Amino acid sequence: MKLVVVSAGLSVPSSTRLLGDRLAAAAAERTGAEVQVVELRELAVEIAHNLTNGFPGPQLGGALDAVKAADGLIVVTPVFSASYSGLFKSFFDVMDEDALAGKPVLIAATAGTARHSLVLEHALRPLFAYLKAVVVPTAVFAASEDWGADGLADRIERAAGELAMLMAGPGRSAGPRESAPEAKVTSGDFEFVPFEQQLSALRGE
Amino acid sequence: MQFGIFSVGDVTPDPTTGRTPTERERIKAMVAIAQKAEEVGLDVFATGEHHNPPFVPSSPTTMLGWIAARTERLILSTATTLITTNDPVKIAEDYAMLQHLADGRVDLMMGRGNTGPVYPWFGQDIRQGINLAIENYAMLRRLWTEDVVDWEGKFRTPLQGFTSTPRPLDGVPPFVWHGSIRSPEIAEQAAYYGDGFFHNNIFWPSDHTKRMVEFYRTRYAHYGHGTPEQAIVGLGGQVFMRRNSQDAVREFRPYFDVAPVYGHGPSLEEFTAQTPLTVGTPEQVIEKTLSFRDYAGDYQRQLFLVDHAGLPLKTVLEQIDMLGEEVVPVLREEFAKGRPADVPEAPTHAARVAAAQQAGSDEQAGSEQTESGRSAEEEVRTA
Known part of the structure; x- marks a missing residue:
């Protein structure tokens, strides 16, 4: 079983990547899935070239194939200007439109303030609904203050449990x-x- | 194997001088390129069909007729003919007419065009793109192979007792290629009829071309036309050559960097690494082109794009000289090596007439074979 994390964090180290890793560890513990992380920062130039030229370069092509072949997906973006980052959206813009159909997806986001938390519901969830993914009910948001507060770990566990259930569930093989x-x-x-x-x-x- | 030139027919400013050729200059340049192709011993010239600026070749048979009158051996083709928006009756008649005038030196490549707005310009609906390609082509085949046609379909008025004129030369219609970049439906259509498949690979990495060609070959065999290796495959490729590879790169880079189709994206180096574009010496072009066989198998037609990115005509003609004198003779020799005897030659009118006569005498001998393609035409006919 394969689990792919798509992280749109830009800094190194990145709290977006950290949230992705926490979610992946919790989901892998339940499913035994092999985890692969796709860092969009490293693919930024190839993503831009794909937009202008129509085909993916070798690194991006490998990442797109990995996402398509995954049994489950964890996607994490920082909040930029009240939405997902442009790089995050561009990655899904260059993907085949049916690549995520029926795929279990856990959506997550990070930001400097909790005021952005509904980005998950008004931006990410509709995007993945459009892409025909099966989005787990619990979306995980981590503002800077959440890293030192109660509650984040519980949400990570609940979301990872929901993802693990969908990845193992009967709905997957039916397609x-x-x-x-x-x-x-x-x-x-x-x-x-x-x-x-x-x-x-x-x-x- | 056939080698030739294909031209999109774009009017693009020369970035080194800032000058944009007039439409007349560009049209005259295209026919000069075709004449040069014959002069240096190439086999094919194919023109695009476009109906919007900055492209000039809206009327392919007018242009190809002009070239036919001034050449002796060159096969005249298209890249591509819009099977979606041209009336099949008009295609049947225009290209049969051209066949007679050119003594059979004609084939076509069907395509769906590169711009959505072309559909309403010709009274069609882009949402029906694939269906138009399917129905129009099924009708075109009947117009060419049956003298009197009754026909009814979804996308145009019915025909009753219609005969398209003139009839194809020697009763054998032009060979048809189907061009596609990423639609498996079109490769499937080509395979179904046993027609040629041209993968216009110029902006694509080799692994994509490999997958598309393999798919077509598999389906060609599935429909009983022969082995996968016997399917009829064509490929593109674009080149810029100088004696010295650094001179080639230095001269082409200013064109590449701002060209509408290349510029403002990956660097010249990245683009040449990932696509068929070769900027270098004739030897480098030979090496790259020979590598196409590694992933596409033994194939029948290789077309080069040389009038790209706003290069001046003089430079383009120098490129064709080098192709004819240095590149293609070596390619002919090298591609012939190790080519299995049962891989067919590229189709020509003479060969197709001979095959039709052979099939005719076989039929009289009572050994008629029904192709799957034939039976499906019957289905369409009764629709």
């Missing part, structure tokens, strides 16, 4: 795509509708 109206088949890396079916669909059958 949302099998209920698609067109019966797709796979060859190599491609999922596609065979040509006979495309022709008959055009005839309105």
Whole structure:
């Protein structure tokens, strides 16, 4: 089982990365999943090039493949200008639109003040709903003051438990795509509708 | 194997002089490039089709007809013909006409264009892009292979007892390639009909090209046209050459850095590492092009883009001289080495006429074979 953490923290060390690591450790403890961390800071230039050129460079391509293949995902962003960071959004902008379909995702964010905590509900949750991910009910927000206060550890444990349950749950293997109206088949890396079916669909059958 | 030039037909300012060619200059440059391609012994010239500035080639058969009259051997092709927004009746007639005038030196590459707004300009709906490509092409095949066509479909008025004129030369329509960058649907369509598949790889890393070509080859075999290795594959590639590789880089960099298709993104070095772009010596171009076979298999057509990024015509013609004199002769020799005997040659009109005659005599002998593609056309016909 594979668990991927996407961290959009920019400083080193970063509290965003720290929150991602805490969440990953709690989830891995429950699932035994192998954890891989994708640091978007290291991919910033390749992400920009992908936006202008249309294809990912080698490092970014590897990160996108890892996210696509993951059984579960933890995504963590700092709050910039009352929302997720531009780098965080750009990473998901260059991803195939179906890459997250049906995938369990834990959303988390960090900020200097607790006044931003609803960013998780008004920005991240709709984004991942659009991407057809299954977002766990508990989203984890950590303001600077939370690192020294009660409560954060409990929220991390609860969210990680919810993620672990979804990663192991029956909903995963069923997959949302099998209920698609067109019966797709796979060859190599491609999922596609065979040509006979495309022709008959055009005839309105 | 065939080697040639393809041109997008963009009007791009020369960044070293700030000068933008006029439309007339650019159109005349394109036909000069085609004539140069024949002069130096290349096999193919293909023009883009675009209907918006800064591109000039909106009327491919007008241009190709002009070139046909001034060349003897060059195969005239497109890259690409918009199967989505052109009326299939018009494509059938225009290219059959061109076939007669060019004595069969014609084939086409079908594509869906690079801009969404082109659909309404021709009365079509972009949401139907793939469906238009499917229905229009199924109709085009019938117009070329059947003398009298009754037809009804979703996207245009029905035809009753219609004969497109002139009929294809020698009763054999132009060979068709299907061009695509990232749509497996189009590779699937090419495989289904046993047509050629051209992967326009110029902005893509080799592993993507490898996956697309492998997919097409697998599906070509699935539909019973031959082994995967016998599928008909074409690839692009873009080059800039000088005797000395540092001179090539120095001269091309100012063009690369601001070109609409290259500039303001990855560096020239990153781009050449990740895509087919080669900026260097003829030997480097030979080496890079030969490496395409490592991931695409033995293939049939290699087209080079040389009139990119606003380079002046004189420079472009020098590039074609080098291709014809130094690069392509070596490529012909090297690609022929180790090429299995059952990998087909690139399609030509003469070969297709001979094959059709052979098939005709086989049919008379009562050994008719039904291709899966054939039966599906029947299905469309009854729609």
